[in-house]
Amino acid sequence: MGELLKLEAVRRAYGAVVVADAQSWSLAEGEALGVIGPNGAGKTSMFNLITGTLNPQSGRIYFAGQDITDWPAARRCRAGMARSFQVPQPFGGMTVYENALVAATQGAGARGARAEAICLDVLARTGLMPKANARAGSLTLLERKRLELARALCTQPRLLLLDEIAGGLTDGECHSLVQTIRDVRATGVSIIWIEHVVHALLAVVDRLIVVDFGRLIADGAPQAIMASREVREIYLGLDADV
Amino acid sequence: MSQRVTRSSRLSQGAAVLGLLVLILLAAAPWWAGRADMRLMGEIFLYLSLATLWNLLAGYAGLVSVGQQAYVGLGGYALFALTILAGVPALWAIPLAGLLGALVAVPVAALIFRLRGAYFAIGTWVIAEVFRLGAAQVSALGGGSGTSLPADVVRAMASGRDAREALAYWLALGVAMAVIGLAFAILRSRLGLALMALRDNELAARSLGINIWRTKFIVYVATAGLTTLIGALIFVQKLRISPDAGFSVNDWTAFVIFIVVIGGIGTLEGPIIGTLVFFALRETMADMGSVYLIALGVVAIVVMLRAPAGIWGLIRARTGAELFPISHRVRGTTTKETADGKKA
Structure with a gap:
């Protein structure tokens, strides 16, 4: 499977606040990627950079082999990229x-x-x-x-970006949402999903990245990441119930 | 799949039949109405057209222009220039003026689309003032004091005064129907859907693939061209033009905004109702001088406080009524549905 999305040293800062610090990573076609990290870590900014609502100060973004860094949001959507908004x-x-x-x-x-x-x-x-x-x-x-x-x-879309879509749902609703997203994935759509409701995330994704201060601090198999003491301690709190 | 999507309702079908009957009656006016009545109705149709276009611009595309008098005046001056200086017959000069207006709107849009919100509004007004001052410099058309349409140009339009008055009336009626028909067609199309989407939420519209600049540009140029054409028609009736009359912000924009806001901005029905209200007020109170303008202001304030969405906005919120079938109704989503498609 080829690369669908690729970020190359993407950087964006508001004054001293860095929301994306030289991020370089990629997503394979058909992959489902989960994104976790504390509030203000730069997760939604990452989506804004990918979808074109925010422009990077440096770095390039590629989608389906094309350099889309200078494309407006509407064109990226028509090229096969869709997002949900947190609000x-x-x-x-x-x-x-x-x-x-x-x-x-x-x-x-x-x-x-x-x-x-x-x-x-x-x-x-x-x-x-x-x-x-x-x-x-x-x-x-x-x-x-x-x-x-x-x-x-x-x-x-070929790539679906979901921003905290499960927040505030009851268990039953969350379960049916997870089923819906799994069905979407089964049709071949790649997914990047930012979510605080980690058990919903883990039911769908096959790779997890952890973001803090605009940097990727972990990237790998979900179980390995969630088991990592560093992630639990620093970014989710020691007593996080996951 | 058990669902299907419909657009018309019994109310809109009834409105279409009634509208057709009224149209036939109006088209026959030269046989039943007096000259003064026809002139008044002609003016009503032209204001209805201006209001429908401004509503498309401000109510749907979010382009709140207070400078549409730029195009009304441009249309008037284009008519006079084409007939007097270039010898073009008046009936040809009217559509040519519309074309010219659309062409002029292209660089104007490129310039003022760099401005947002209130700055955009002021920018459009500045453009209109530039046009007015420019017109005053054209000495071949009377400079600052203006000029009249020569008698031979007027006579060449139709044989006899009655025929000319009837022609002007039919042109006004035809243009009003064409403008409303076009606005209706646009709003039912993909472009209309995009317009309503960006009216409601630009961020989401952009993220769902709508090219906002292009969508607004198309609407701006189209309304500018048609406003210019209407300007030419207005001054075919008036027979005389001056920079102050042609580029009057009061006559061609303030009253038009009043009409749209009173009737209901962002609805096709609004400008029709607003035009009727405006002319009812004007015809009953015009002799009272400044009291008339005070009354207009009072009506505007009361409507804005009591019904910010305008008269039609209020009716629609209460009843869900829609005379022009623009919205989509999905049938078969629930077992129980009332006749007008509202869920019980």
């Missing part, structure tokens, strides 16, 4: 179905019946069908998180 960003005045349709028509470039089919399929898979005609602005936090996932899927 949901719905199109509040539009219905749930229309939110999905924006993603299918713009991100996936689908039209007419095909766009409709993509949306209905994704809404069914993400459990949002009963809310299809509701205004997105009227949704609960939980439903908004599902809408984030649904919209990202409607762009038919």
Whole structure:
């Protein structure tokens, strides 16, 4: 399997605060990567750099073999990269179905019946069908998180970036979400998932990276990383229940 | 799959039938209305067109321009220049003016799109002032005091005064229908969906593949071209132009913003309702001088406090009604659904 995403010495700082410190790593096609680290470690900034909402000060980013460092966010999405936002960003005045349709028509470039089919399929898979005609602005936090996932899927991505999508869910909801994401993965979509709910993460990913102060401080098999005393002690707290 | 997506409702189908009947009635106005009534209705149609275009710009694309008078004035001056200086027949000069407006809008957009929010608004006004001062320098068109459309140009438009008045009326009606039809078509298309998305959330719109600059650019250039065309039509009726009349921020932007905000910004129905309210106020109070302007201000303040989404916004929030079927309804998501598609 080839490389889908590659970061080469990507750096970004706000004054003295370094959110990405010469990060170099890559993701293989079809891989599911988990990202953990304390709050403020630079996890969401990493997503912003990858998806183009934030520009690196130095370094290059490659997606599917192309240098996308200077591409705007919209172009990266059309090239097959979709994300969910940690704080949901719905199109509040539009219905749930229309939110999905924006993603299918713009991100996936689908039209007419095909766009409709993509949306209905994704809404069914993400459990949002009963809310299809509701205004997105009227949704609960939980439903908004599902809408984030649904919209990202409607762009038919090769790479899906999930930002704390399981936060605040009950165990049952979390279980069904994990199942949904596993199904997505089974269709060949690569995943990078930032998550504090570690047991949900471990049920899906096959590789884990730990980020702090914008640096990768660990990278490897999930079980090995979680067993590492250093990770538990410094970055998750000694008594972290994982 | 048991779900399907529909767009029209019984209400919108009824509105379409009613709208068609009203259109037929209006098209026949030269046979049943007096000259003064036709002039008033012609003016109403042109204001309706301006309001629909400004709504597309500000209400959907988020481009709050207070400088659309730049294009109304440009249209008027293009008409006078083409007919007087180049000898183009007036009826040809009108679409040519529209084309010119769109061309002029391209470099203007490249310039003012560098500005955001309030700065953008002020920037559009500055552009309009530059246009006004520029027009005042053209001595062949009367400089600062303006000029009139020569009698032979006017006479060449149609045989006789009645025929000319009817022609001007039909042009205004036709343009209003074309502008509303175009706005409707845009809003139902992929472009319209993108516009509504970026109206609601630019960050998400960008992340879902929408090229925001291009989307706004298309809308800006299209509305500028049509506003210029309407400007030419306005001054075909007025027969006289001056820089102050052509580039009046009051007449071509302030009143238009009033109409859109009162009726309901970000809805196609809003400008129609707003235009009717505006002309109802004007026709009943215009003789009262400054009291009329005070009344307009009071209405604007009351609507903004009581119904910030405008009259149609209030109706829609209460009933979910939609006369122009733009939104999508998924049928078959629940077992129980009411006739208008709202979930019970």
